Amino acid sequence: MAEAEKHDSSPNEHLALDPTIRDDASARLRxxxxxxxxxxxxxxxxxxxxxxALKQIKAVDGALAKVGDRVLRGHLKHHVVTxxxxxxxxxxxxxxMDVLKYR
Amino acid sequence: MAEAEKHDSSPNEHLALDPTIRDDASARLRxxxxxxxxxxxxxxxxxxxxxxALKQIKAVDGALAKVGDRVLRGHLKHHVVTxxxxxxxxxxxxxxMDVLKYR
Amino acid sequence: MAEAEKHDSSPNEHLALDPTIRDDASARLRxxxxxxxxxxxxxxxxxxxxxxALKQIKAVDGALAKVGDRVLRGHLKHHVVTxxxxxxxxxxxxxxMDVLKYR
Amino acid sequence: MAEAEKHDSSPNEHLALDPTIRDDASARLRxxxxxxxxxxxxxxxxxxxxxxALKQIKAVDGALAKVGDRVLRGHLKHHVVTxxxxxxxxxxxxxxMDVLKYR
Numbered sequence: 253m254a255e256a257e258k259h260d261s262s263p264n265e266h267l268a269l270d271p272t273i274r275d276d277a278s279a280r281l282r283x284x285x286x287x288x289x290x291x292x293x294x295x296x297x298x299x300x301x302x303x304x305a306l307k308q309i310k311a312v313d314g315a316l317a318k319v320g321d322r323v324l325r326g327h328l329k330h331h332v333v334t335x336x337x338x339x340x341x342x343x344x345x346x347x348x349m350d351v352l353k354y355r
Numbered sequence: 356m357a358e359a360e361k362h363d364s365s366p367n368e369h370l371a372l373d374p375t376i377r378d379d380a381s382a383r384l385r386x387x388x389x390x391x392x393x394x395x396x397x398x399x400x401x402x403x404x405x406x407x408a409l410k411q412i413k414a415v416d417g418a419l420a421k422v423g424d425r426v427l428r429g430h431l432k433h434h435v436v437t438x439x440x441x442x443x444x445x446x447x448x449x450x451x452m453d454v455l456k457y458r
Numbered sequence: 459m460a461e462a463e464k465h466d467s468s469p470n471e472h473l474a475l476d477p478t479i480r481d482d483a484s485a486r487l488r489x490x491x492x493x494x495x496x497x498x499x500x501x502x503x504x505x506x507x508x509x510x511a512l513k514q515i516k517a518v519d520g521a522l523a524k525v526g527d528r529v530l531r532g533h534l535k536h537h538v539v540t541x542x543x544x545x546x547x548x549x550x551x552x553x554x555m556d557v558l559k560y561r
Numbered sequence: 562m563a564e565a566e567k568h569d570s571s572p573n574e575h576l577a578l579d580p581t582i583r584d585d586a587s588a589r590l591r592x593x594x595x596x597x598x599x600x601x602x603x604x605x606x607x608x609x610x611x612x613x614a615l616k617q618i619k620a621v622d623g624a625l626a627k628v629g630d631r632v633l634r635g636h637l638k639h640h641v642v643t644x645x646x647x648x649x650x651x652x653x654x655x656x657x658m659d660v661l662k663y664r
Contacts, residue, residue: 268402277408278398285391288384295381299371302430305380306454309423313416320412321662327405328654332637333644341642349634351409352661424559431551435534436541444539452531455558474608483614484604487597494594501587505577508636511586512660515629519622526618533611557615 273326280319287312324352376429383422390415427455479532486525493518530558582635589628596621633661 269277291308294300332348335341372380394411397403435451438444475483497514500506538554541547578586600617603609641657644650 266402267404269398269405269408271401274398274403278395281391281395281398285388285395288388288391292381292384292388295372295377295384298374299369300377301370302372302426302434303450303454305372305426306423306430309419309426310454313419313423316412316416316419320409320416321658323405323408323412324661325654325658327409328641328657329650331405332641333650333653335642337646341638344642345634345637347406348637349630351406351413352633353630424555427558428551428555431538431554432547435538436547436550438539440543444535447539448531448534451534452527455530456527472608473610475604475611475614477607480604480609484601487601487604491594491597491601494590494597498587498590498594501578501583501590504580505575506583507576508578508632508640509656509660511578511632512629512636515625515632516660519625519629522618522622522625526615526622529611529614529618533615537611553612557612557619 267331269323270326270330273322277319277323280315280322284312284315284319287315370434372426373429373433376425380422380426383418383425387415387418387422390418473537475529476532476536479528483525483529486521486528490518490521490525493521576640578632579635579639582631586628586632589624589631593621593624593628596624 287308291305291312294305294308327348332344335344390411394408394415397408397411430451435447438447493514497511497518500511500514533554538550541550596617600614600621603614603617636657641653644653
């Protein structure tokens with residue numbers, strides 16, 4: 253949590269996430285939080301079945317991947333395709349590969 | 356959300372998730388919800404950087420995969436290895452493969 | 459390569475892969491080998507485009523995942539569901555989780 | 562196989578894969594082909610154990626992911642970061658997202 257709030261010392265701090273994508277990502281994450289609340293209520297039941305829990309975790313994972321895809325697409329479109337013009341292409345590619353590896 | 360709460364008509368409703376794993380999964384999911392709250396606060400900032408958001412989404416994804424691994428291990432240990440004795444092995448294997456595919 | 463041929467000291471060496479699944483896996487792997495040969499020929503061209511190569515790698519990855527799914531399903535059906543009866547459920551679950559993690 | 566050899570009608574046919582990366586990818590794919598040959602020999606044995614086959618498939622999958630990572634890094638570095646200058650950023654981003662989705 254603390255980790256999520258701290259400002260990473262990125263070499264590209266001036267490159268902000270597009271406001272439309274930011275709003276979309278927030279809406280999706282709020283929906284995911286609601287889905288997790290649903291799983292938490294599900295797990296209060298004594299008779300909850302493992303596979304039903306696994307299905308819900310998989311659904312959350314899919315929803316989370318969609319948020320990632322939107323943010324990634326925005327990053328590519330707004331920052332990566334212009335990296336050579338700015339001259340920060342090495343940093344842009346290195347940090348992107350770090351995030352994409354085994355995603 | 357609604358989907359997470361509805362009781363799936365599983366052929367194995369009598370096979371309940373082990374209470375220790377249930378508690379562990381709940382604790383982990385509450386922590387994940389906190390992490391998501393952190394990302395939501397992060398996304399309120401005008402200058403949030405895409406890759407910082409992607410890193411946090413990736414971290415949540417890893418934490419979610421760990422919950423899934425715990426529940427899966429419990430399911431294998433408590434229900435799958437005894438399926439032949441109960442005689443529900445076909446249903447157990449089919450539903451497990453559905454969840455594991457492309458996970 | 460050498461690694462693929464050495465016999466792992468599994469606690470369950472008597473549990474052999476079902477012959478039908480073995481034949482199916484072999485046929486699929488030969489087809490994958492052919493697909494890889496196709497990519498190798500593709501890579502001989504000076505003008506091969508990165509994304510065309512990435513698409514083919516992704517297709518091979520999908521085909522490989524299908525082989526894994528078939529072998530996994532066979533293992534679950536023939537060996538995992540009977541593990542409690544044999545008394546080797548701890549070993550069966552541990553080694554399976556090792557293979558499934560981050561797959 | 563046929564699919565691997567056909568030339569996709571990409572909007573960026575003039576953007577060729579870097580020769581160094583092309584050689585590295587070819588060397589890695591030849592090694593993967595050798596690994597697959599090893600699995601095929603492994604599968605000729607009557608007593609091959611499912612989990613040993615799954616481990617080898619997982620190893621090949623990891624090796625394949627590394628080839629993909631190298632080609633992707635090269636594509637980002639040589640073609641994506643310059644897309645805005647060329648004016649083909651929409652096509653570049655769309656086709657890249659197609660390949661990255663669920664990879």
